[in-house]
Amino acid sequence: METSLERVSARSAVINICDGGKYNTLSPYGMVLNGKAAGETDRCVTYLPGLSPDTAYVLDIMNGEEKLSSVSFHTKREFVTLDVRDFGAKGDGEHDDTSFIQAAIMACPAESRVLVPAGTYMTGPLFMKSKVTLYLDKGAVIKAYTDPSHFPYFQGMVQSYDEKEEYNLATWEGNPLSTYASVITGIDCSDIAIEGEGVIDGSAGKDNWWKDVKKHTAPYRPRLVFLNRCKNVTLAGITLTNSPSWTLHPYFTDNIAVYGLTLKNPFDSPNTDGIDPESCKGVTIAGVRFSLGDDCIAVKSGKLYMGRKYAVPCSGLTVRNCLMEDGHGAVTVGSEMAGGVKDMTVKDCVFNRTDRGLRVKTRRGRGKNAVIDNVVFSDIDMESVLTPFVVNSYYFCDPDGHAEAVQTREPAPVGDGTPSIGDLAFRNITAKNTATAAAYIEGLTEKKIKSVTFENVSIEYDPGSEGSVPAMTEGVGKCIRKGFMIRNVEKLVLSGVKAGGYDGEVLDTERVDSVEGTVETI
Numbered sequence: 001m002e003t004s005l006e007r008v009s010a011r012s013a014v015i016n017i018c019d020g021g022k023y024n025t026l027s028p029y030g031m032v033l034n035g036k037a038a039g040e041t042d043r044c045v046t047y048l049p050g051l052s053p054d055t056a057y058v059l060d061i062m063n064g065e066e067k068l069s070s071v072s073f074h075t076k077r078e079f080v081t082l083d084v085r086d087f088g089a090k091g092d093g094e095h096d097d098t099s100f101i102q103a104a105i106m107a108c109p110a111e112s113r114v115l116v117p118a119g120t121y122m123t124g125p126l127f128m129k130s131k132v133t134l135y136l137d138k139g140a141v142i143k144a145y146t147d148p149s150h151f152p153y154f155q156g157m158v159q160s161y162d163e164k165e166e167y168n169l170a171t172w173e174g175n176p177l178s179t180y181a182s183v184i185t186g187i188d189c190s191d192i193a194i195e196g197e198g199v200i201d202g203s204a205g206k207d208n209w210w211k212d213v214k215k216h217t218a219p220y221r222p223r224l225v226f227l228n229r230c231k232n233v234t235l236a237g238i239t240l241t242n243s244p245s246w247t248l249h250p251y252f253t254d255n256i257a258v259y260g261l262t263l264k265n266p267f268d269s270p271n272t273d274g275i276d277p278e279s280c281k282g283v284t285i286a287g288v289r290f291s292l293g294d295d296c297i298a299v300k301s302g303k304l305y306m307g308r309k310y311a312v313p314c315s316g317l318t319v320r321n322c323l324m325e326d327g328h329g330a331v332t333v334g335s336e337m338a339g340g341v342k343d344m345t346v347k348d349c350v351f352n353r354t355d356r357g358l359r360v361k362t363r364r365g366r367g368k369n370a371v372i373d374n375v376v377f378s379d380i381d382m383e384s385v386l387t388p389f390v391v392n393s394y395y396f397c398d399p400d401g402h403a404e405a406v407q408t409r410e411p412a413p414v415g416d417g418t419p420s421i422g423d424l425a426f427r428n429i430t431a432k433n434t435a436t437a438a439a440y441i442e443g444l445t446e447k448k449i450k451s452v453t454f455e456n457v458s459i460e461y462d463p464g465s466e467g468s469v470p471a472m473t474e475g476v477g478k479c480i481r482k483g484f485m486i487r488n489v490e491k492l493v494l495s496g497v498k499a500g501g502y503d504g505e506v507l508d509t510e511r512v513d514s515v516e517g518t519v520e521t522i
Contacts, residue, residue, distance in 0.1 A: 010078035030062035045287020047260035053078035091119025124150035136198025146208035153219035174303030174336025182226035209244035269293035307338020329359030373422030389439035435465035443488035461501035
Protein backbone atom coordinates (compact mmCIF):
# COMPACT_ATOMS: atom_id res chain seq x y z
CA MET A 1 0.00 0.00 0.00
CA GLU A 2 1.31 3.43 -0.95
CA THR A 3 0.85 6.64 0.99
CA SER A 4 1.80 9.93 -0.66
CA LEU A 5 1.96 13.54 0.41
CA GLU A 6 -0.56 15.78 -1.37
CA ARG A 7 0.07 19.09 0.31
CA VAL A 8 1.88 20.52 3.32
CA SER A 9 1.49 23.89 5.02
CA ALA A 10 2.82 25.33 8.27
CA ARG A 11 0.02 23.78 10.34
CA SER A 12 -1.32 20.83 8.34
CA ALA A 13 -0.72 18.18 5.74
CA VAL A 14 -2.86 16.24 3.28
CA ILE A 15 -2.01 12.65 2.49
CA ASN A 16 -3.38 10.16 -0.01
CA ILE A 17 -3.72 6.50 0.99
CA CYS A 18 -3.87 4.19 -2.02
CA ASP A 19 -5.32 0.84 -0.94
CA GLY A 20 -7.89 0.35 -3.69
CA GLY A 21 -10.61 2.39 -2.03
CA LYS A 22 -12.24 5.39 -3.65
CA TYR A 23 -13.56 7.92 -1.13
CA ASN A 24 -13.20 5.63 1.88
CA THR A 25 -10.26 3.32 2.35
CA LEU A 26 -10.98 -0.41 2.30
CA SER A 27 -10.58 -0.47 6.08
CA PRO A 28 -9.72 2.05 8.80
CA TYR A 29 -6.05 2.55 9.60
CA GLY A 30 -4.22 3.82 12.61
CA MET A 31 -1.88 6.76 12.28
CA VAL A 32 1.35 7.27 14.20
CA LEU A 33 2.97 10.68 13.92
CA ASN A 34 6.58 10.98 15.06
CA GLY A 35 6.14 7.86 17.14
CA LYS A 36 2.90 8.94 18.86
CA ALA A 37 -0.62 7.68 18.17
CA ALA A 38 -2.53 10.23 16.06
CA GLY A 39 -5.95 8.62 15.72
CA GLU A 40 -7.50 6.67 12.84
CA THR A 41 -8.52 7.46 9.29
CA ASP A 42 -10.86 5.79 6.83
CA ARG A 43 -10.42 8.39 4.07
CA CYS A 44 -8.24 7.98 1.01
CA VAL A 45 -7.55 11.72 1.15
CA THR A 46 -6.84 12.56 4.80
CA TYR A 47 -6.40 16.04 6.24
CA LEU A 48 -3.97 16.25 9.18
CA PRO A 49 -4.43 19.47 11.21
CA GLY A 50 -2.76 20.69 14.38
CA LEU A 51 0.86 20.47 13.24
CA SER A 52 3.69 22.80 14.22
CA PRO A 53 5.50 25.07 11.75
CA ASP A 54 8.99 24.30 10.46
CA THR A 55 8.95 20.78 11.90
CA ALA A 56 9.96 17.40 10.47
CA TYR A 57 7.34 14.65 10.64
CA VAL A 58 7.11 10.96 9.84
CA LEU A 59 3.61 9.56 9.50
CA ASP A 60 3.16 5.80 9.72
CA ILE A 61 -0.03 4.13 8.51
CA MET A 62 -0.78 1.13 10.70
CA ASN A 63 -2.93 -1.98 10.60
CA GLY A 64 -2.84 -2.86 14.25
CA GLU A 65 0.82 -3.29 15.08
CA GLU A 66 1.83 -3.69 11.44
CA LYS A 67 3.23 -0.67 9.61
CA LEU A 68 1.82 -0.62 6.09
CA SER A 69 3.44 2.52 4.77
CA SER A 70 4.96 5.80 5.85
CA VAL A 71 5.51 9.29 4.51
CA SER A 72 7.97 11.96 5.63
CA PHE A 73 7.49 15.69 5.31
CA HIS A 74 8.59 19.00 6.77
CA THR A 75 6.04 21.70 7.54
CA LYS A 76 6.50 25.19 6.19
CA ARG A 77 7.68 28.22 8.07
CA GLU A 78 5.13 30.50 9.70
CA PHE A 79 6.01 34.03 10.75
CA VAL A 80 3.18 34.85 13.21
CA THR A 81 -0.34 33.81 14.19
CA LEU A 82 -2.91 36.55 14.72
CA ASP A 83 -5.81 35.40 16.92
CA VAL A 84 -9.06 37.16 16.03
CA ARG A 85 -9.96 37.25 19.74
CA ASP A 86 -6.99 39.55 20.29
CA PHE A 87 -8.56 41.95 17.79
CA GLY A 88 -11.86 42.10 19.66
CA ALA A 89 -13.87 39.23 18.16
CA LYS A 90 -16.24 37.70 20.72
CA GLY A 91 -17.24 34.43 19.07
CA ASP A 92 -20.39 34.32 21.21
CA GLY A 93 -22.91 34.00 18.36
CA GLU A 94 -24.43 37.37 19.25
CA HIS A 95 -22.01 40.21 18.59
CA ASP A 96 -21.03 41.32 15.08
CA ASP A 97 -17.44 40.10 14.64
CA THR A 98 -17.00 41.21 11.01
CA SER A 99 -14.70 44.19 11.56
CA PHE A 100 -12.53 42.38 14.10
CA ILE A 101 -11.86 39.39 11.86
CA GLN A 102 -11.34 41.67 8.86
CA ALA A 103 -8.85 43.74 10.85
CA ALA A 104 -6.87 40.60 11.66
CA ILE A 105 -6.81 39.59 7.98
CA MET A 106 -5.67 43.05 6.85
CA ALA A 107 -3.01 43.26 9.57
CA CYS A 108 -1.65 39.78 8.86
CA PRO A 109 1.84 39.76 7.29
CA ALA A 110 2.98 37.36 4.60
CA GLU A 111 3.55 33.69 5.49
CA SER A 112 1.31 34.03 8.53
CA ARG A 113 -2.12 32.92 9.62
CA VAL A 114 -5.29 34.37 11.04
CA LEU A 115 -6.60 32.00 13.70
CA VAL A 116 -10.31 31.68 14.36
CA PRO A 117 -10.56 29.65 17.61
CA ALA A 118 -13.64 27.71 18.75
CA GLY A 119 -16.80 29.80 18.94
CA THR A 120 -19.55 31.17 16.72
CA TYR A 121 -18.65 34.37 14.91
CA MET A 122 -21.47 36.39 13.35
CA THR A 123 -20.22 38.17 10.26
CA GLY A 124 -21.02 39.85 7.01
CA PRO A 125 -18.67 39.31 4.04
CA LEU A 126 -14.97 38.87 4.81
CA PHE A 127 -12.24 39.66 2.29
CA MET A 128 -9.06 37.64 1.86
CA LYS A 129 -5.57 39.07 1.40
CA SER A 130 -2.60 37.62 -0.48
CA LYS A 131 -0.14 35.34 1.32
CA VAL A 132 -2.45 34.81 4.29
CA THR A 133 -3.99 31.64 5.71
CA LEU A 134 -7.42 31.82 7.32
CA TYR A 135 -7.43 28.94 9.82
CA LEU A 136 -10.67 27.81 11.46
CA ASP A 137 -9.96 25.72 14.52
CA LYS A 138 -12.14 22.79 15.51
CA GLY A 139 -15.39 24.16 16.92
CA ALA A 140 -15.05 27.49 15.09
CA VAL A 141 -18.06 28.62 13.05
CA ILE A 142 -18.11 31.69 10.83
CA LYS A 143 -21.86 32.24 10.64
CA ALA A 144 -23.14 34.77 8.14
CA TYR A 145 -25.91 37.26 8.63
CA THR A 146 -28.81 36.96 6.18
CA ASP A 147 -29.98 40.57 6.19
CA PRO A 148 -28.78 42.07 2.87
CA SER A 149 -27.95 45.31 4.68
CA HIS A 150 -24.79 43.57 5.96
CA PHE A 151 -23.65 42.81 2.39
CA PRO A 152 -21.94 45.26 0.05
CA TYR A 153 -22.63 44.56 -3.59
CA PHE A 154 -20.39 44.47 -6.59
CA GLN A 155 -21.08 45.79 -10.06
CA GLY A 156 -20.83 43.20 -12.79
CA MET A 157 -18.77 45.35 -15.12
CA VAL A 158 -17.14 48.74 -14.54
CA GLN A 159 -15.95 50.76 -17.54
CA SER A 160 -12.40 52.10 -17.48
CA TYR A 161 -11.85 55.86 -17.44
CA ASP A 162 -10.84 55.96 -21.12
CA GLU A 163 -13.65 53.51 -22.03
CA LYS A 164 -11.15 51.19 -23.71
CA GLU A 165 -11.14 48.49 -21.04
CA GLU A 166 -13.45 47.08 -18.38
CA TYR A 167 -13.26 45.69 -14.88
CA ASN A 168 -15.33 42.55 -14.31
CA LEU A 169 -16.01 42.44 -10.60
CA ALA A 170 -19.13 40.29 -10.28
CA THR A 171 -20.94 37.51 -12.11
CA TRP A 172 -24.20 35.64 -12.00
CA GLU A 173 -24.68 32.38 -13.92
CA GLY A 174 -22.08 33.25 -16.53
CA ASN A 175 -23.03 36.91 -17.10
CA PRO A 176 -21.34 40.06 -15.71
CA LEU A 177 -24.18 41.05 -13.39
CA SER A 178 -24.14 42.73 -10.00
CA THR A 179 -24.21 40.47 -6.94
CA TYR A 180 -23.89 40.77 -3.21
CA ALA A 181 -20.37 40.16 -1.91
CA SER A 182 -19.89 36.58 -0.79
CA VAL A 183 -19.36 35.43 2.78
CA ILE A 184 -15.69 34.80 1.98
CA THR A 185 -14.45 36.84 -0.97
CA GLY A 186 -11.06 36.90 -2.67
CA ILE A 187 -10.29 39.47 -5.39
CA ASP A 188 -6.92 39.30 -7.18
CA CYS A 189 -5.37 37.39 -4.28
CA SER A 190 -2.45 35.00 -4.58
CA ASP A 191 -0.99 32.33 -2.32
CA ILE A 192 -3.94 32.10 0.05
CA ALA A 193 -5.41 29.26 2.07
CA ILE A 194 -8.64 28.63 3.96
CA GLU A 195 -8.31 25.58 6.14
CA GLY A 196 -8.89 23.88 9.46
CA GLU A 197 -11.63 21.79 11.06
CA GLY A 198 -14.15 24.62 11.42
CA VAL A 199 -17.32 25.58 9.56
CA ILE A 200 -18.37 28.42 7.27
CA ASP A 201 -22.15 28.65 7.52
CA GLY A 202 -24.07 30.87 5.12
CA SER A 203 -27.21 30.62 7.28
CA ALA A 204 -29.38 30.49 4.15
CA GLY A 205 -32.95 29.27 4.47
CA LYS A 206 -36.41 29.41 2.94
CA ASP A 207 -37.14 32.59 4.91
CA ASN A 208 -34.18 34.55 3.51
CA TRP A 209 -31.86 33.87 0.57
CA TRP A 210 -33.84 30.84 -0.69
CA LYS A 211 -37.21 32.60 -0.64
CA ASP A 212 -38.82 33.37 -4.02
CA VAL A 213 -35.53 32.83 -5.84
CA LYS A 214 -37.11 33.07 -9.29
CA LYS A 215 -38.24 36.62 -8.47
CA HIS A 216 -34.80 37.84 -7.39
CA THR A 217 -33.13 40.51 -9.50
CA ALA A 218 -29.74 42.15 -9.30
CA PRO A 219 -27.92 42.35 -7.03
CA TYR A 220 -28.11 38.58 -7.03
CA ARG A 221 -27.53 36.25 -4.10
CA PRO A 222 -24.01 35.89 -2.69
CA ARG A 223 -21.99 32.73 -2.90
CA LEU A 224 -20.47 31.23 0.22
CA VAL A 225 -16.90 31.50 -1.13
CA PHE A 226 -16.10 33.52 -4.26
CA LEU A 227 -12.56 33.78 -5.66
CA ASN A 228 -12.21 36.23 -8.53
CA ARG A 229 -8.96 36.16 -10.53
CA CYS A 230 -6.91 34.59 -7.77
CA LYS A 231 -3.82 32.38 -8.04
CA ASN A 232 -2.41 29.55 -5.96
CA VAL A 233 -5.35 28.88 -3.66
CA THR A 234 -5.89 26.00 -1.24
CA LEU A 235 -8.98 25.03 0.72
CA ALA A 236 -8.58 22.08 3.08
CA GLY A 237 -10.48 20.35 5.84
CA ILE A 238 -13.28 22.83 6.47
CA THR A 239 -17.05 22.38 6.15
CA LEU A 240 -19.12 24.69 3.94
CA THR A 241 -22.86 24.68 4.56
CA ASN A 242 -26.14 26.52 3.93
CA SER A 243 -24.84 28.56 1.04
CA PRO A 244 -27.10 31.32 -0.35
CA SER A 245 -26.32 30.10 -3.91
CA TRP A 246 -23.27 28.37 -5.41
CA THR A 247 -21.09 27.18 -2.54
CA LEU A 248 -17.51 27.54 -3.82
CA HIS A 249 -17.05 29.58 -6.98
CA PRO A 250 -13.51 30.04 -8.34
CA TYR A 251 -13.71 32.51 -11.23
CA PHE A 252 -10.82 33.09 -13.66
CA THR A 253 -8.71 31.57 -10.88
CA ASP A 254 -5.62 29.47 -11.62
CA ASN A 255 -4.03 26.70 -9.58
CA ILE A 256 -6.69 25.97 -6.99
CA ALA A 257 -6.62 22.82 -4.87
CA VAL A 258 -9.52 21.64 -2.71
CA TYR A 259 -8.82 18.82 -0.24
CA GLY A 260 -11.00 16.99 2.24
CA LEU A 261 -13.87 19.48 2.42
CA THR A 262 -17.46 18.69 3.36
CA LEU A 263 -20.05 20.63 1.36
CA LYS A 264 -23.55 20.28 2.74
CA ASN A 265 -26.75 22.02 1.72
CA PRO A 266 -30.35 20.73 2.01
CA PHE A 267 -31.46 18.56 -0.91
CA ASP A 268 -34.23 21.04 -1.78
CA SER A 269 -32.11 24.20 -1.60
CA PRO A 270 -32.09 26.19 -4.89
CA ASN A 271 -28.94 26.65 -7.01
CA THR A 272 -26.64 25.47 -4.22
CA ASP A 273 -24.05 23.85 -6.49
CA GLY A 274 -21.01 22.52 -4.65
CA ILE A 275 -17.95 23.70 -6.59
CA ASP A 276 -18.25 25.72 -9.80
CA PRO A 277 -14.85 26.37 -11.39
CA GLU A 278 -15.45 28.97 -14.11
CA SER A 279 -12.76 29.78 -16.68
CA CYS A 280 -10.12 28.33 -14.34
CA LYS A 281 -6.85 26.64 -15.21
CA GLY A 282 -5.37 23.91 -13.02
CA VAL A 283 -8.05 22.66 -10.63
CA THR A 284 -7.68 19.74 -8.20
CA ILE A 285 -10.69 18.55 -6.21
CA ALA A 286 -9.83 15.56 -4.00
CA GLY A 287 -11.43 13.83 -1.04
CA VAL A 288 -14.48 16.12 -0.97
CA ARG A 289 -17.91 15.01 0.25
CA PHE A 290 -20.91 16.64 -1.44
CA SER A 291 -24.55 16.56 -0.34
CA LEU A 292 -26.46 19.34 -2.06
CA GLY A 293 -29.55 20.73 -3.70
CA ASP A 294 -28.04 21.05 -7.19
CA ASP A 295 -24.98 19.88 -9.14
CA CYS A 296 -22.06 18.70 -7.01
CA ILE A 297 -19.39 19.98 -9.39
CA ALA A 298 -20.38 22.23 -12.29
CA VAL A 299 -17.62 23.24 -14.68
CA LYS A 300 -18.25 26.52 -16.52
CA SER A 301 -16.65 29.20 -18.69
CA GLY A 302 -19.11 32.04 -19.05
CA LYS A 303 -22.28 32.53 -21.00
CA LEU A 304 -22.43 34.53 -24.23
CA TYR A 305 -20.63 37.81 -23.54
CA MET A 306 -17.86 36.47 -21.27
CA GLY A 307 -17.27 33.34 -23.32
CA ARG A 308 -16.93 35.24 -26.56
CA LYS A 309 -14.99 38.30 -25.36
CA TYR A 310 -12.51 36.55 -23.05
CA ALA A 311 -12.66 33.01 -24.50
CA VAL A 312 -11.00 31.46 -21.44
CA PRO A 313 -11.82 27.75 -21.19
CA CYS A 314 -11.90 25.79 -17.98
CA SER A 315 -8.96 23.43 -18.38
CA GLY A 316 -6.71 21.03 -16.56
CA LEU A 317 -9.23 19.70 -14.04
CA THR A 318 -8.77 16.62 -11.89
CA VAL A 319 -11.54 15.30 -9.64
CA ARG A 320 -10.73 12.22 -7.57
CA ASN A 321 -11.56 10.30 -4.40
CA CYS A 322 -14.77 12.28 -3.94
CA LEU A 323 -18.21 11.26 -2.65
CA MET A 324 -21.19 12.86 -4.39
CA GLU A 325 -24.63 12.40 -2.84
CA ASP A 326 -28.14 13.72 -3.49
CA GLY A 327 -27.30 16.27 -6.16
CA HIS A 328 -28.76 16.81 -9.62
CA GLY A 329 -25.52 15.94 -11.37
CA ALA A 330 -22.39 14.48 -9.83
CA VAL A 331 -20.12 16.23 -12.35
CA THR A 332 -21.69 18.69 -14.77
CA VAL A 333 -20.26 20.62 -17.70
CA GLY A 334 -22.23 23.75 -18.55
CA SER A 335 -24.56 25.07 -19.39
CA GLU A 336 -22.64 28.35 -19.09
CA MET A 337 -19.52 27.23 -20.95
CA ALA A 338 -19.24 29.49 -23.98
CA GLY A 339 -15.47 29.59 -23.42
CA GLY A 340 -15.14 25.79 -23.54
CA VAL A 341 -14.06 22.99 -21.21
CA LYS A 342 -11.11 20.72 -21.96
CA ASP A 343 -8.79 18.20 -20.35
CA MET A 344 -10.94 17.02 -17.44
CA THR A 345 -10.39 13.77 -15.56
CA VAL A 346 -12.79 12.33 -12.99
CA LYS A 347 -11.59 9.16 -11.31
CA ASP A 348 -11.84 6.99 -8.19
CA CYS A 349 -15.14 8.53 -7.07
CA VAL A 350 -18.45 7.36 -5.62
CA PHE A 351 -21.79 8.76 -6.83
CA ASN A 352 -24.83 7.97 -4.66
CA ARG A 353 -28.43 9.01 -5.44
CA THR A 354 -27.57 11.80 -7.85
CA ASP A 355 -29.89 12.36 -10.80
CA ARG A 356 -27.00 11.98 -13.24
CA GLY A 357 -23.37 10.92 -13.12
CA LEU A 358 -21.86 12.93 -15.95
CA ARG A 359 -24.13 15.75 -17.09
CA VAL A 360 -23.18 17.84 -20.12
CA LYS A 361 -25.47 20.78 -20.87
CA THR A 362 -24.99 22.79 -24.05
CA ARG A 363 -27.13 24.23 -26.84
CA ARG A 364 -27.08 26.12 -30.11
CA GLY A 365 -25.93 29.69 -29.58
CA ARG A 366 -23.22 28.90 -27.04
CA GLY A 367 -20.70 29.66 -29.78
CA LYS A 368 -17.68 28.29 -31.57
CA ASN A 369 -15.49 28.63 -28.45
CA ALA A 370 -17.86 26.35 -26.53
CA VAL A 371 -15.77 23.26 -27.20
CA ILE A 372 -15.93 20.32 -24.79
CA ASP A 373 -13.03 17.95 -25.38
CA ASN A 374 -10.92 15.28 -23.70
CA VAL A 375 -13.26 14.43 -20.83
CA VAL A 376 -12.44 11.12 -19.11
CA PHE A 377 -14.36 9.35 -16.33
CA SER A 378 -12.74 6.25 -14.87
CA ASP A 379 -12.96 3.89 -11.88
CA ILE A 380 -16.27 5.13 -10.52
CA ASP A 381 -18.96 3.39 -8.47
CA MET A 382 -22.53 4.63 -8.89
CA GLU A 383 -25.45 3.63 -6.69
CA SER A 384 -29.06 4.69 -7.44
CA VAL A 385 -27.99 7.26 -10.01
CA LEU A 386 -31.05 7.80 -12.22
CA THR A 387 -29.09 8.17 -15.49
CA PRO A 388 -25.32 7.61 -15.25
CA PHE A 389 -24.33 9.37 -18.51
CA VAL A 390 -26.13 12.40 -19.98
CA VAL A 391 -24.87 14.59 -22.80
CA ASN A 392 -27.53 17.05 -23.89
CA SER A 393 -26.85 19.38 -26.82
CA TYR A 394 -30.42 20.75 -26.74
CA TYR A 395 -30.57 21.96 -23.14
CA PHE A 396 -33.56 24.26 -22.84
CA CYS A 397 -31.99 26.96 -20.67
CA ASP A 398 -32.28 30.73 -21.20
CA PRO A 399 -35.41 32.63 -22.29
CA ASP A 400 -35.20 31.21 -25.83
CA GLY A 401 -34.43 27.66 -24.72
CA HIS A 402 -37.68 26.24 -26.07
CA ALA A 403 -37.48 28.11 -29.36
CA GLU A 404 -37.63 26.16 -32.59
CA ALA A 405 -34.15 27.37 -33.57
CA VAL A 406 -32.71 25.77 -30.41
CA GLN A 407 -34.77 22.60 -30.22
CA THR A 408 -35.29 21.50 -33.83
CA ARG A 409 -33.57 18.26 -34.79
CA GLU A 410 -33.29 19.43 -38.36
CA PRO A 411 -29.71 20.40 -39.23
CA ALA A 412 -29.01 24.07 -38.65
CA PRO A 413 -26.28 26.05 -40.41
CA VAL A 414 -22.90 25.68 -38.71
CA GLY A 415 -21.54 29.07 -37.75
CA ASP A 416 -20.21 31.25 -34.95
CA GLY A 417 -23.02 30.15 -32.64
CA THR A 418 -22.40 26.42 -32.99
CA PRO A 419 -20.84 24.61 -30.00
CA SER A 420 -19.03 21.29 -30.36
CA ILE A 421 -18.10 18.19 -28.36
CA GLY A 422 -14.91 16.21 -29.01
CA ASP A 423 -13.80 13.03 -27.22
CA LEU A 424 -15.62 11.57 -24.21
CA ALA A 425 -14.45 8.38 -22.50
CA PHE A 426 -15.93 6.28 -19.67
CA ARG A 427 -13.86 3.42 -18.27
CA ASN A 428 -14.13 0.95 -15.38
CA ILE A 429 -17.50 2.14 -14.12
CA THR A 430 -20.16 0.21 -12.22
CA ALA A 431 -23.71 1.55 -11.86
CA LYS A 432 -26.24 -0.31 -9.70
CA ASN A 433 -29.97 0.35 -9.23
CA THR A 434 -30.15 2.55 -12.30
CA ALA A 435 -33.69 3.85 -12.68
CA THR A 436 -34.09 5.83 -15.89
CA ALA A 437 -31.50 4.96 -18.54
CA ALA A 438 -27.92 3.81 -18.83
CA ALA A 439 -27.10 6.77 -21.05
CA TYR A 440 -28.76 9.57 -22.94
CA ILE A 441 -26.20 11.11 -25.29
CA GLU A 442 -27.25 13.48 -28.06
CA GLY A 443 -25.00 15.65 -30.15
CA LEU A 444 -26.24 18.33 -32.51
CA THR A 445 -27.61 17.05 -35.79
CA GLU A 446 -25.34 19.44 -37.68
CA LYS A 447 -22.29 18.99 -35.41
CA LYS A 448 -22.00 15.45 -34.12
CA ILE A 449 -19.99 14.44 -31.07
CA LYS A 450 -16.59 13.29 -32.31
CA SER A 451 -16.28 10.12 -30.22
CA VAL A 452 -17.81 8.37 -27.21
CA THR A 453 -16.03 5.39 -25.63
CA PHE A 454 -17.48 3.01 -23.03
CA GLU A 455 -14.95 0.50 -21.70
CA ASN A 456 -15.57 -1.99 -18.88
CA VAL A 457 -18.90 -0.42 -17.94
CA SER A 458 -21.56 -2.41 -16.08
CA ILE A 459 -25.17 -1.25 -15.61
CA GLU A 460 -27.71 -2.97 -13.36
CA TYR A 461 -31.24 -1.64 -13.04
CA ASP A 462 -33.65 -1.06 -10.18
CA PRO A 463 -36.55 -3.49 -10.85
CA GLY A 464 -38.97 -1.28 -8.94
CA SER A 465 -38.02 1.96 -10.66
CA GLU A 466 -40.68 4.47 -11.65
CA GLY A 467 -38.25 6.23 -14.00
CA SER A 468 -37.84 9.91 -14.84
CA VAL A 469 -36.87 12.21 -17.71
CA PRO A 470 -33.16 11.68 -18.48
CA ALA A 471 -32.39 15.08 -20.00
CA MET A 472 -33.89 18.58 -20.02
CA THR A 473 -34.68 18.75 -23.70
CA GLU A 474 -37.83 18.74 -25.78
CA GLY A 475 -38.99 15.50 -27.33
CA VAL A 476 -37.70 13.27 -24.54
CA GLY A 477 -40.24 11.95 -22.09
CA LYS A 478 -40.17 9.73 -19.05
CA CYS A 479 -37.97 6.65 -19.37
CA ILE A 480 -37.89 3.52 -17.22
CA ARG A 481 -34.87 1.17 -17.29
CA LYS A 482 -33.82 2.18 -20.79
CA GLY A 483 -30.48 1.19 -22.27
CA PHE A 484 -27.88 3.29 -24.07
CA MET A 485 -29.66 5.96 -26.14
CA ILE A 486 -27.05 7.49 -28.44
CA ARG A 487 -27.78 10.19 -31.04
CA ASN A 488 -25.58 12.18 -33.42
CA VAL A 489 -22.14 10.72 -32.74
CA GLU A 490 -19.38 10.12 -35.25
CA LYS A 491 -17.75 7.18 -33.49
CA LEU A 492 -19.13 5.00 -30.69
CA VAL A 493 -16.83 2.40 -29.10
CA LEU A 494 -18.18 -0.30 -26.75
CA SER A 495 -15.75 -2.66 -25.07
CA GLY A 496 -16.63 -4.85 -22.09
CA VAL A 497 -20.00 -3.11 -21.68
CA LYS A 498 -22.69 -5.07 -19.81
CA ALA A 499 -26.27 -4.37 -18.76
CA GLY A 500 -28.86 -6.38 -16.86
CA GLY A 501 -32.51 -5.74 -16.02
CA TYR A 502 -33.26 -3.21 -18.76
CA ASP A 503 -36.49 -2.88 -20.73
CA GLY A 504 -36.59 -2.63 -24.52
CA GLU A 505 -33.47 -2.21 -26.65
CA VAL A 506 -30.21 -2.16 -24.77
CA LEU A 507 -28.52 -0.15 -27.54
CA ASP A 508 -30.68 2.45 -29.27
CA THR A 509 -28.72 4.54 -31.78
CA GLU A 510 -29.65 7.14 -34.36
CA ARG A 511 -27.33 8.94 -36.74
CA VAL A 512 -24.22 7.26 -35.34
CA ASP A 513 -21.65 6.96 -38.12
CA SER A 514 -19.58 4.11 -36.68
CA VAL A 515 -20.27 1.59 -33.91
CA GLU A 516 -17.52 -0.71 -32.64
CA GLY A 517 -18.55 -3.47 -30.24
CA THR A 518 -21.85 -4.15 -28.51
CA VAL A 519 -23.54 -4.36 -25.13
CA GLU A 520 -23.60 -7.76 -23.44
CA THR A 521 -26.66 -8.79 -21.46
CA ILE A 522 -26.05 -10.01 -17.92
